[in-house]
Amino acid sequence: MTPPLFISWKRYQRRSDVLAEALGAEMVWRPHRAKGKLLRPGDYLAHARQDLARIRAERPRYVIAQTQPHFTALAPHLAGVPYVVDAHNGQFQSWWRRVPGTEQVLRGARLVLTHNREADRIARAAFPGLRTLVVHDPLREIPPASPRDWVFIVATAAPDEPMDVLIDAIEALPDVGFATTAPLHKLPEPLRERAARLPNLRTLGFLDLPDYEAALAGSRAVVVLTDREGCQPSGACEALSAGRPLVLSRTSTTEELFGSFATLVPNESVALAAGIREALDEDPTRAARIAAAQTAWTARTAAELAELASALPAEVAP
Structure with a gap:
């Protein structure tokens, strides 16, 4: 029996990458080819066929499927292979939770992984009795x-990123340089035009992982914004992994997870600009607070991964 597979219908997603590595699973990326969302179902069908053929040929011990969409879990579901769903917030906080087949796929999983306590509460409220585990x-x-x-x-x-607040704050800090890999061409036209005129904002485009990590790790500070409760932003985890000062939207979830070292701000341009200034100031306690947060985070995640491993099919000795 071959090692487990971790399937993500994305070009790249850091949580999937590091979680697959921690579980000893082989990562399977399936980026979309369709340019428009109306053509996306064709991608879904092609991906599902590829996944089903591979699973039937290799018979992995189990499969982990990143959702949404829940269609990533259809192949192991149909093949009768044990599977775990790594459910991102949109699975429970958007229209995806009402798509036909969602409940059947989620309840067919050994476990549904949620990312934090608030996300777990939302998942259980959406599907009472669902077998979940916070990782x-x-x-x-x-x-x-x-x-x-x-x-x-x-x-x-x-949609959960208040980009208008971000653009306002960059305009208010003309002496501070900013850089991003964000696809600003996706912004509404007025906001896109404002972003293009900012002399202190550098758009880097898509970067390979080593270049992306270098751009983040060498930065003066990292900014991550969200207005979604229960969201554990990957960018905030990246900042913690790199030991960089972090400016982050304040929610109950981010306060619980990152409040010990990050500068938390409401999603308002004046507050964000002030938070960036604060993160750029020298703080003699910051390095120690980040190190303590890294140690505590690693210990907690190790315990969660051990609990997950105990629920998965064991490797059969030859």
């Missing part, structure tokens, strides 16, 4: 890099 993003060290004279913005222009 926070495992940390994987991002090594130090050559200093860059910028504040690095981790963003994807997703």
